[in-house]
Amino acid sequence: MKKYIDTGKKDTRSGFGVGLLEAGRADSRVVALTADLKGSLKMDAFAAEFPERFIQCGIAEANMVGAAAGLAITGKIPFIGSFAEFVTGRVYDQVRQEVSYGKANVKIASSHAGITLGEDGATHQTMEDLALMRALPEMVVINPCDFNQTKNATIAAAKYVGPVYLRFGRPSVPNFTPEDEEFVIGKAQILNEGKDVTIIACGHLVWEALQAAEALEAEGIGAEVINMATVKPLDENAILTSAAKTKAIVVAEEHNMAGGLGEAVAGLLARTVPAPVEFVNGKDLFGQSGTPSALMAAYGLDAQHIAEAAKKVIARK
Amino acid sequence: MYDNKQLQEISTQVRRDILRMVCSAKSGHPGGSMSSTDILTTLYFNEMKQDPATWTRDGKGQDMFILSAGHMTPVYYSVLARAGYFPVSELATFRTFGARLQGHPSIRKSLPGIFQASGSLGQGLSAACGLALGKKLDKDDNFVFCLCGDGESEEGQIWEAGMFAVFHKLDNLIAMTDWNGKQIDGPVELVAGEGDLSAKWEAWGWNTIVADGHDFDSIAKAFELAKAAKGSGKPTMILFKTEMGHGVDFMAGTHKWHGSVPKPEQLEDALKQLGETSLGDF
């Protein structure tokens, strides 16, 4: 199978910080807003270089969303950053009215997403944000897999005209995608080809999917691995082509079942060529405090559980 | 009633607990916990009608408390444990997998003393309004207390609750703000320009009291005035002037300690500055 090399663990939020700075240098319309989480969102470098284009909003997320929409109407390209829960659930109606329905060119930078936020516990660990953002008409939803891809997706989001939800995380994870690969919104990447099962993943679970594919290969099972960094719009072609070949699908995501990538893929297959699907996700549970790795294992969000799901779905063919 | 010397002893122990908890968890929020330590110690040991032995989540027949600034769990858990809600030894489990002492208050782990989950800022004062209204409907004559952060008070929902409590004459509600002047990204005035909180609460029609949150006489006087307002039809807001990281010189007065963990040698230094107490560490 194709080898992927971890060039050194990094947090995806730092990829966002670097991408934001690059996007800001390339386009003076880019502005950044945060609600008392400048450091956590890695906006320091942008704020230092472009102090007049960095807007501190205080702990007032609802106002930040509306202000960003206003800035967008005047031609700016606002990135609004906070923890995932506080730029989605906390302000869902503001995002819906001002940004989505209002067609405002706002980029929602959503950090500390999922259970890997760790010790802060369930109040901060959203496992529902993809569902909320997918539900909004035309919203582009991106969940890149590593530092490099988050950086490149940030640059792509700045160039794209329209609302974008960009989700990333806090823990340091393997960095294995090319440093300067252009991120194409809506295009999935086939990371490994295989004939027995298709593993579709996004975010932190892409690396786990690759580890699972390696373990499966050792048992003589060929796993196709697809990085579905753009959760919406879904790359339907990539899924259907692979499903036609393997006829068995696993979908892995750091998100709950309801409304996540898994249901998006299952919905597509149900409408087209039905195939058995197994899901690796947070099920229907709230998170809790713990280290990111302990939580990923406890909630079944790792390579081992992906490999088990792959065998299970193959048996259902 | 505990005298000032006894309260000081408890507060010192609580500050030791806070630091030892965040160091053992390698995460958590010591700064605001240490600025609100003297307030919460006084509240639980002298002011609140509460009893761990008969505690129930519905708070019937007792005073109730909501920690709106949910990140201040280190001080909250320490005070609850020291007041007898659960074993002091359990403080060692703070933020670990499976623990009842979640990073932010949770009602899902059945930790005694917790009335409501919090952690997403700005929501606790509304819940406290509901508790106060519920007590009025029940003709339950007890108080509801709530602690907010000053950074937290930038949330619009705090001001929605501000309007609601006055309109519904919740004079059994005693809200408090830990006015330490600091939040994550810096001093409150540089992050959000919140201005004079006392003028704002006054303008909403609250019985507004400003007190020194590190002076036990001033804290007691503030609670006395707040309780005396029962019958006036006005809710009370006590703005406690405090210092982030109070009690340890290198932590005091800077936002840098909002959510940072002391290094082992810093912990040793901090514990030495605080001194040991007769209560003993967990």
Ligand SMILES: Cc1ncc(C[n+]2csc(CCOP(=O)(O)OP(=O)(O)O)c2C)c(N)n1
């Ligand atoms: C809705 C929401 N937004 C942001 C956060 C992240 N956050 C946690 S504590 C904090 C700062 C709170 O400031 P303050 O209330 O003054 O508490 P202190 O720093 O004094 O402890 C922030 C922004 C949050 N928990 N909830």
Ligand SMILES: [Mg+2]
């Ligand atoms: Mg503060």
